[in-house]
Amino acid sequence: MAGGILGIATSGLLAFQRSLETTSHNIANVNTEGYSRQRTELSTKPAIFEGSGYLGQGVKVSNITRSYDQFISSQLRTSSTASGEAEQFYRLSVQVDGLLADNSVGIAPAIKSFFNTVNEVADDPS
Numbered sequence: 001m002a003g004g005i006l007g008i009a010t011s012g013l014l015a016f017q018r019s020l021e022t023t024s025h026n027i028a029n030v031n032t033e034g035y036s037r038q039r040t041e042l043s044t045k046p047a048i049f050e051g052s053g054y055l056g057q058g059v060k061v062s063n064i065t066r067s068y069d070q071f072i073s074s075q076l077r078t079s080s081t082a083s084g085e086a087e088q089f090y091r092l093s094v095q096v097d098g099l100l101a102d103n104s105v106g107i108a109p110a111i112k113s114f115f116n117t118v119n120e121v122a123d124d125p126s
Contacts, residue, residue, distance in 0.1 A: 011058030018061045037067040
């Protein structure tokens with residue numbers, strides 16, 4: 001039984017040692033631009049069945065998570081996507097405008113010619 005108690009104590013010490021390392025990492029990067037705080041998540045080790053019941057095995061570090069605002073991250077991704085779409089639309093519309101507004105090959109000379117012909121027909125219907 002002493003080995004079990006020492007094993008549980010060792011797992012607790014190792015888990016909290018990792019938690020202290022994470023805390024010191026957070027303190028060291030407190031002034032770092034863009035750094036987001038980390039948090040150590042602990043969970044129980046699976047218990048084992050021994051005759052009269054289950055015996056715990058201690059604790060383990062299950063995950064180290066980054067603390068950040070998911071809403072802001074989602075908004076940033078959405079805004080970046082919308083900005084990219086608007087930029088692409090602008091590039092394509094500039095190309096179309098260049099094709100249609102060109103005085104030599106665009107649509108403007110054809111429309112001008114059409115209306116000049118319509119005016120000539122209106123002036124002299126015969």
